[in-house]
Every structure is written in C-alpha cells, then in structure tokens.
Amino acid sequence: MIRIATVGTSVITDAFIGAATRTPGIEVAAVSSRDGAKARAYADRLGVAGAFAGLDAVLADPGIDAVYIGSPNSAHRPQVAAAIAAGKHVLVEKPAVATADEWDDLVERSRRAGVVMIEAMRTAYDPGIAAVRELLGSLGVLRRASLHYAKRSSRYDAVLAGETPNIFDPAMGGGALADLGVYGVHAAVLLFGEPVGITASSVTIATGADGAGLAVLQYPGLIVDVGYSKITTAARPSEIQGEDATLLIDHLASPRRVTRIGSDGSESEWASDAPADVLDGEVARFVELVGGTAMPDEDQARTSATLRTLERIRRATAG
Incomplete structure (x- = not known):
C-alpha cells in the first residue's frame, strides 16, 4: 500500500484525493498546508487522518511513501526536488515545471534516488484519449486537427x-497556456509527436498573464491548431481530419464521446458513461509505476516533449 500525502488544498487536490480513494494500492494518509490549522480543517473535510504544517514535516515522516504536489505552478520545482531528496515518490500536477531542462534535471535526480516521478496529466491516461489513438489509423492520411480547451474561469471576475x-x-506560473493550453499541446504531442514548426499568438490581460491564445503546430503534411482560453468558453468539439474520415472529440481533457464521420457520410461513435474530469487513470498509473511493474521512461519523455513545445509557443507569442 502506497501511503501518500498531498501538498496544496485546491480543487484539483480534492479531485486527486477522490481518485486515490477509488484506486486500489494507494491511501491518502495525510494532507499538508503551510497553515497547520488549515491543513487540519481540510483533512477533516475530506476524511483524511493526517495533517501536516508544511512540506518539511511531510518529508520528515518515514510513514509517508509519496507526495502529490498540487501547489501553485511556481512552487513545483523546489518541492519536487525536496521530495526526491527525501526519498519520496512524486506525482506532480501539470504543468510539472516551467521548462524541459528543469524537468529533465528532476528526472535524473529521481533516477539516482531510486524513486518514481511523473506528471499528473490526466489526458495521458484517459480512456477517451486511448479511443482516439485507436481510431487515428482509420482516418487515412492525417491533414488537419483542431484541439482546444476554452473555459471562462470563475476567477476572471x-x-x-x-x-x-x-x-x-x-x-x-499562471495563465491560460499553462492551465488549459497544456491539454491541447499534450494531446498533440501524444498523438502526433513534436511539431517541426510553430507559430502562435496570445491575448494578454490586466495581470500580465495570457488569457487566451492560439498556436499552430506544423508537421510534415499536417497542420494542428491548439486553442486555449480562460476568459471565454468554447462551444464546439475538437476534431482530427484525415483524408478518409474525421473524428469529433467532445471534450479534449477527458473525451466521453468520439464520433467518426467518413468521407462517404457514414458515422460511428465511441462513447463512455464514465465521469469526465476524473484523475483515476493517472493515479492507477502512478501505483503501477511505484509497484515496479512498469517503467516511467515513456511518461517522462512525453512530459519533456510537451514542455519543450510549450516553451516554443511562449517564444512565438513573445516574438
């Protein structure tokens, strides 16, 4: 049984605790916050036994095997490094860190320490994305894709x-690309690999962060646009177009309805009644990796490629 402690008390940590509760082989033994009273209240609300005041207390406890890091993006790198140094396995919320170089350094540290570290990117382990991957071969030569995630944040007010x-x-480390654009970029890397060229543009809001943006990823014979926004909401599906058929994807982060429309007008559908936006797949993968029945190399390489692509998008929008 993996005894894991959480870092951060945001909504995404709530979702992680829920997923861990449903996943065999892992137990949320404690939560943590810089404020001990806040940690205790949070633990009581979610039915977790332990509560720590700060990460140092978590890492000093020999009864904790792993940590889930759901803190603000800018805190991820030092917290992951500290957890690795303490010999704890790490599941870190997306985006894991700011750059691929930072990630690759942490990967090397985790290997030397003999611990597992992966990014908590739910799309990589979602059954809907697995269905999309299986259907790609039925589309013929791939030519166009439009992958987007746009949802107006309640915090925009x-x-x-x-x-x-x-x-x-x-x-x-906030902004639309880091929070929502990463889903489209990750899906593009997962499905098509790293792009050979990138153009991009973004909308800057009053805080100086990007509120919305669009990146065009270029592949040999294929163009993929990745749209993202935290100040508007999309009302259309993502799609992947091949010469023989097109896939419509209802919700990029966790597809539950994928429709194949053939060039002859025929239609078929993959559908799931599983809840959307759950983290069960990533938690199950983490348990598998910590248990030693698989290696994290592919997971870590995909995160590195995604971070490289995000960096290129930022440079393109800045230019």
Missing part, C-alpha cells in the same frame, strides 16, 4: 475587479 488570483499571476 476577480481580475476584472483589479485583483491578481494565482491562476492569472505570471509570477505564480
């Missing part, structure tokens, strides 16, 4: 009121 919430604070 605070920005309009003159505040700077963490998710819209560049100093905290």
Whole structure:
C-alpha cells in the first residue's frame, strides 16, 4: 500500500484525493498546508487522518511513501526536488515545471534516488484519449486537427475587479497556456509527436498573464491548431481530419464521446458513461509505476516533449 500525502488544498487536490480513494494500492494518509490549522480543517473535510504544517514535516515522516504536489505552478520545482531528496515518490500536477531542462534535471535526480516521478496529466491516461489513438489509423492520411480547451474561469471576475488570483499571476506560473493550453499541446504531442514548426499568438490581460491564445503546430503534411482560453468558453468539439474520415472529440481533457464521420457520410461513435474530469487513470498509473511493474521512461519523455513545445509557443507569442 502506497501511503501518500498531498501538498496544496485546491480543487484539483480534492479531485486527486477522490481518485486515490477509488484506486486500489494507494491511501491518502495525510494532507499538508503551510497553515497547520488549515491543513487540519481540510483533512477533516475530506476524511483524511493526517495533517501536516508544511512540506518539511511531510518529508520528515518515514510513514509517508509519496507526495502529490498540487501547489501553485511556481512552487513545483523546489518541492519536487525536496521530495526526491527525501526519498519520496512524486506525482506532480501539470504543468510539472516551467521548462524541459528543469524537468529533465528532476528526472535524473529521481533516477539516482531510486524513486518514481511523473506528471499528473490526466489526458495521458484517459480512456477517451486511448479511443482516439485507436481510431487515428482509420482516418487515412492525417491533414488537419483542431484541439482546444476554452473555459471562462470563475476567477476572471476577480481580475476584472483589479485583483491578481494565482491562476492569472505570471509570477505564480499562471495563465491560460499553462492551465488549459497544456491539454491541447499534450494531446498533440501524444498523438502526433513534436511539431517541426510553430507559430502562435496570445491575448494578454490586466495581470500580465495570457488569457487566451492560439498556436499552430506544423508537421510534415499536417497542420494542428491548439486553442486555449480562460476568459471565454468554447462551444464546439475538437476534431482530427484525415483524408478518409474525421473524428469529433467532445471534450479534449477527458473525451466521453468520439464520433467518426467518413468521407462517404457514414458515422460511428465511441462513447463512455464514465465521469469526465476524473484523475483515476493517472493515479492507477502512478501505483503501477511505484509497484515496479512498469517503467516511467515513456511518461517522462512525453512530459519533456510537451514542455519543450510549450516553451516554443511562449517564444512565438513573445516574438
């Protein structure tokens, strides 16, 4: 049984604890927050036995095998490094760190320490994305794709009121590309590999963060546009177009309805009644890796490729 402690008390940590509760082989033994009283109240609300005041207390406990890091993006790198140094396995929320070089350094540290470290990117382990991958071969030569995730954040009202919430604070690693654009970029890397060329543009909001953006990823014979926004909401599916058929994907982060439309007008559908936006797949993969029945090399390489692509998008929008 893996005894894991959480770092951070955000909504995504709630979702992780729920997924861990449903997954065999792992137990959320404790939560942590810089404020001990807040940690205790959070633990009580979610039915977790232990509560720590700060990461150092978590890492000093020999009864904790692993940590889930769901803190603000800017805190990930030092917290992951500290956990690895303490001999703890790490599941770190997306985006794991700011750059591929930072990630590759942490991967090397984890290997030397003999611990597992992967990014908590739910799309990599979602059955809907697995269905999309299986259907790609039926589309013929791939030519176009449009992958997007746009959802107006409830915290955008605070920005309009003159505040700077963490998710819209560049100093905290916030912004639309890091929070939602990463899903489209990750899916593109997972499905098509790293692009050979990139052009991009973004909308900057009052906090200095990107509120929305569009990246065009170029592959040999294939063009993929990745759209993202935290200040507007999309009302259309993502799609992948081949010469023989097109796939419509209802929700990029966790597809539950994937429709294949043939060039002859025929239609077929993959559908699942599983809840959307659950983290069960990533938690199950983490348990598998910590148990030693698989190696994390592919997972880690995919994160590195995604981070390289995100960096190229940022450079393109800055230019």
